[in-house]
Amino acid sequence: MTLRLSKSKFVAGTQCHKLLWWKVHDPDAEELQPDKVLQDRFDQGAQVGELARGRFPGGTLIDLPYYATDERIRLTQQAIKAGSPAIFEASFVADNTYVAVDILAREHDAFRLIEVKSSSSQKDEHILDAAVQVHVVKQSGIDVRAAEIMHLSKEFRHPDEGDLFARSDVTESAFGLLHTIPGEIKAQLAMLSGPLPDAPIGMHCHEPRACPFMERCWPQSRDHIMRLYNVGPKRGCDYMTTGVHTIPDIPPTQKLPDAAKRQIRAMKEQRIIVEAGLKKALEPFSGRLGFLDFETISRAVPVWPGMAPWEQAAAQFSYHEAQPDGSYTHAAFLAEGSHDARPELAKAMIAATAGAERVVTYTAFEKTRIRGLQKCVPALETELKQLEGKLIDLHPIMRDYVYHPDFLGSFSLKYVLTPMVPELTYSDLVIVDGLVASVEIARLLFVAQKISPEERDRVRQDLLNYCERDTWAMVKLLERLRELAN
Ligand code: SF4
Structure with a gap:
């Protein structure tokens, strides 16, 4: 041949x-x-x-x-x-x-x-x-x-x-x-024309594109150096060229971020590490709390007014709010139809969050999207700014105060949830990833004519379930952090 x-x-x-x-x-x-x-x-x-x-x-x-x-x-x-x-x-x-x-x-x-x-x-x-x-x-x-x-x-x-x-x-x-x-x-x-060649692993596995065969070539062990918190491909490969292939190989004199040091301690002692300052760090998470998460669309050829190529635009949110009796209410929004969903989304979100004193997010992603909404929904700019002022981020608390050996070097919600809250996972959901959610929302909005009504209803429900899980995960994560702090 x-x-x-x-x-x-x-x-x-x-x-x-x-x-x-x-x-x-x-x-x-x-x-x-x-x-x-x-x-x-x-x-x-x-x-x-x-x-x-x-x-x-x-x-x-x-x-x-x-x-x-x-x-x-x-x-x-x-x-x-x-x-x-x-x-x-x-x-x-x-x-x-x-x-x-x-x-x-x-x-x-x-x-x-x-x-x-x-x-x-x-x-x-x-x-x-x-x-x-x-x-x-x-x-x-x-x-x-x-x-x-x-x-x-x-x-x-x-x-x-x-x-x-x-x-x-x-x-x-x-x-x-x-x-x-x-x-x-x-x-x-x-x-x-010959047999499978030998190729060392290295930076070329990540650049210019992440190679699809990483799992075949790279060690998958839990203590591999690539699992060190915040190491990234460049520093990880630098470690490997100096003979440091696993986290325990790191010389004790190596300068590391505090979260990485905590990770090493947790791995060595095989237990969750909780820093003493956690209780104080959680103090601002008080009063009537809401929990907010967005899903977005991102299109090469932008679809809504003022959008740039590949710009992310909020198209879905989930919101849980703690009630005085200890229960939680839930509100959700998912765009429908190809028209600009952001004004409706902003309106629904402002109504849902009006009673909250603080609104918890996980990372600054929601803050960036709310700032974006201030520009594209100018009629609600004041209310959106007020909402921005209520935001409070749980991610730095996790990063700076807690490490469980099962985090595997990541503080993303998907990695920390089950180690922290064992009864809660994403594994029962059809959609478990923000990128897939983004593609599915865009498909529902912009190629709806190719989707049967049954499939549309099913995918909408999958999206609603996924986003709701993210905010419920934050609720349970905060509960667990409070237990650990006490
Ligand atoms: S992971 Fe991909 S790029 Fe890296 S050695 Fe294997 S095949 Fe080559």
Whole structure:
């Protein structure tokens, strides 16, 4: 069988040969199947690509499935000969590498290669992407003299403030890489014809993209250095290069944040550590308390007035409030229909929280969203500012006063809940992740016509359950912290 690379395979191969080997020889691997979040990312990329094509009137789209390679190449040549001003998905093979160029635009007597990205900035990794395409197109006899990344503009605001796209010329940097491409293609093809290569783990597993095969390659032990609080890929890999692979390997002289020191103590003593100041730190969590959590949508092509590409906008909230008799009331909101939900959400949230003296959140995420709402719902600015003034964050209390060995280095609600409140988990829910929730809300709002009424009702209920669990988790977490403080 003749092995053939593609642009995305080539780019994966420059990240790691082992990753490429699995992509080619184990394409059905579970890790490679797009989940809901990745599929949504692809769909949004396709939408951005279509809009970008609209900027090149009279262009020809090579509108055939990817497997019809020969026919795609033939139609591309035909469009070039016919003098088409731009060819979309222009397809070429050279050096056993197949590329479909997003936009090949005619410029004077030559061509400009344009790679369309749905990100809102041009990134270093895009250069290699462009370079391998320039190589293949040039090898196919096409005079390509310029390369560019067309990406979303951070300055754009829905519906029509500024330009949705920004264009970055990368001719110099992409052409500067051309001499490296043939050697790398050769090395990748040679590697692919052999057995699974050895590849050390390291920073390349995280950059430019998190590798889907981490669980195959990285140790999953609870005390691995990557589980140290706030370590991040860069510092974690630095530790590993100095021979520190597990948390107990860390030299006692190492400077660490207090939470990491507490983690090490808790792991050594195999027990929960509670700092003496917890009781005092909890004092502001008094009076009539509410508990608030948002879910948001984030779209490449913004959908509501004033939104920038990928901006997060609140579309759902859950709110629990403690009552004088010790019980809790619950209020919730979930956007319905494609219109701007933020005014209705703000109104419902202000009504629900009116009686609370303090409103508990977990992290500053809610505060940022409420500030965003002040701008886009100016009629309620005063009330939203009052609500902002009531917010109080439980996350720093957890981080600064408590550590349980089962937190595994994270203070996110999903990690701390069950160790702190064993009777409460997320495992009985269908949606257990904010990114999935975000994608599901967007699907309900903007592609509702493709969803049956039964599925819509089911997904709405899953979303309501998930958001409600987050605020109930905060209620129980605070109860548990009070017990520990006493
Ligand atoms: S986890 Fe790292 S070593 Fe393993 S395939 Fe991915 S990039 Fe390569």
